[in-house]
Amino acid sequence: MSKRGCGSRVNNGLYLSVATSEFGRPVEHFLLDPPKPYVGKPFRTPIIIAGKKVNHIMIYVGKEFYPFVSDYMEESRCQGISRRIPKSFPFERLTPFESRMFFVHERAIPLFGHDTGRECPRKINHSHKPGDTCVFDLWHLSALERIKDKHEVSIIDEDHAGIQTPSVKYSVNLPRMPPVNLDKKTIYKYQTGIFAAFWVGHLEYVNKQKKIPESLKRRVKNTEFDIRALEE
Template identity: 30%
Template sequence: MTLSKRTPTSSVPPSAIWHAGMLAKGGARQCGSGRTAGSIYVEAGQPCGGIPVEQFLTDAPWSVDPDQIHITPMGVTLLEKDGVTHILDWVGSEHYEYPADFIEEARRMGVSRKIPVGTNLSGITPQSTIMLLHKRGSVRNARAVSAASSMLCPSGQHKRGEDCAGLHWVIPGQGGTTRRQLTCGTYEVTPLPPHAPDPEYVPAIFMVIPISALTIIRNHDGSISAQAQNAVERSGFMPVIVDL
C-alpha cells in the first residue's frame, strides 16, 4: 500500500542510523504481562537517541479513514512512501484507552510491538518507521475542546483553541483526578471542566518513530524460531535475539 503525500512524518528524520540497535525494555506493559516466546517485536528503543518522545508525535494528529486505506485493528499493515516501507500498527483502546497512555509508556519503556512472524519484512530498513494509530487519535471538534481546556502543546507551537497533540492529555470524565495509572507508573492529565464539550474522537496516526531494532524472543527451550529468523533476515536489520 502506498501512502499519500498528506501522511505525517516525525519531526526527527529517520534517515540516519543514530537509533539503530537501541532496544526497548521488556516486562509488563498495558497490553500484557510480557513478551511471548518465538515472536518478533519491532522496536523503537528508549531513549531513542536521547530525543524526547514528543518529537515523534504528529502534531496535529493526522486523522484517517481505516476503511478507505483498508486497515483493521488486527495485525500490522505495511505502507510505502517515497520508496521506503513503514509499519502501521493500530494501538488497541482496550489496553490503551487514550493515546497518552501509549505515549507515556513509550517514554518510560520505548516502543515494542509484536508483529506476525509471517510478515514480509524485506522492505524494512533503518529508514523505516513505526506509525501508531489509535481510534481516539484525533478530536473532530478539537478547536472547541481545546478552547475549553487548559491544554499544553507538547511542541510549544499551538495555543488553546487550536488542534494539537496536547489534547491526548486532556481527558474527559476524570473529575478532580489529575493522574492516570499505568502498569509502568503514573502520569499527569488535564481533566476537562464540566462546561467543556464532549470530545468527538476519530481514528488518527498520533506517532511516527524510527525503527531501531527487530527483536526475536527465544523459545522456552533456548532455541530460536527459524520462521522468525528468516523473516527478520529478509529486512535491512540484523536480528537481535533476547531471552523471554
C-alpha cells in the same frame, strides 16, 4: 517483568522494535502535531505502506488495551515500543532507521469543543477544529473519562489529576472546558488519527532459551535488520 497494557510478551513471538534512546530524544519528539485523520477500519496486523524510497508501517493501537493516546505514550516512555508481528510478516520490505512506524488510535482527534488552558509546546497556533487539534492536549483531555482498571482518574487538586494505567502513573492538568465531572460518565467523541511517527529499529525474538529459529536467522541475514533474542 514489567507489566504492559497489552499483557506480557509471548514466548516465540517476533517483535518489531523502536529504540527511542538511540535517538536520545524523549517520546514527545515523535508525536504528530496535529494528529492526522485516519480513515479505515481497525486492523490487528500492522500494514506496510509503500513509499517512494522506503516503505513504512502502520500500527493500530487498540483502545481496549490503551484507552487514550497518552496511556500508550507514557508506557512507551518507560518501556520502549515493540509490536508483535506474525513470523510470516514481510519485514524485508522495511528499512531500519529509514522506514517510519506510524501509530493510529481511535481517540487521536477530539470532536468536542475543548480548552486545556495549555499552550502548544511546539508553539503552533491550533484552531482546535478536527484536523488541527493539539496532540499534547490529549493528555489533559484524558482526565475527562475514567475507564475501569485501564485508565483510572483521580483528582489531585483543582488543577491536576493523576492517571493510573496497568503499567504507568502520570499526572495531567484538568481541562478548563469541558469541565471534569467523572460522576456523569460522559462519553466524548473522537476521530481516529495518526498521532506518532517513530523509526523502525530492530527485531526482537522472545524465547525462554534465547534461541532464534534458523529459518528466521537466515531471513534476517539478508536484510539490514539486527535481531536480538530476549527471554521475555
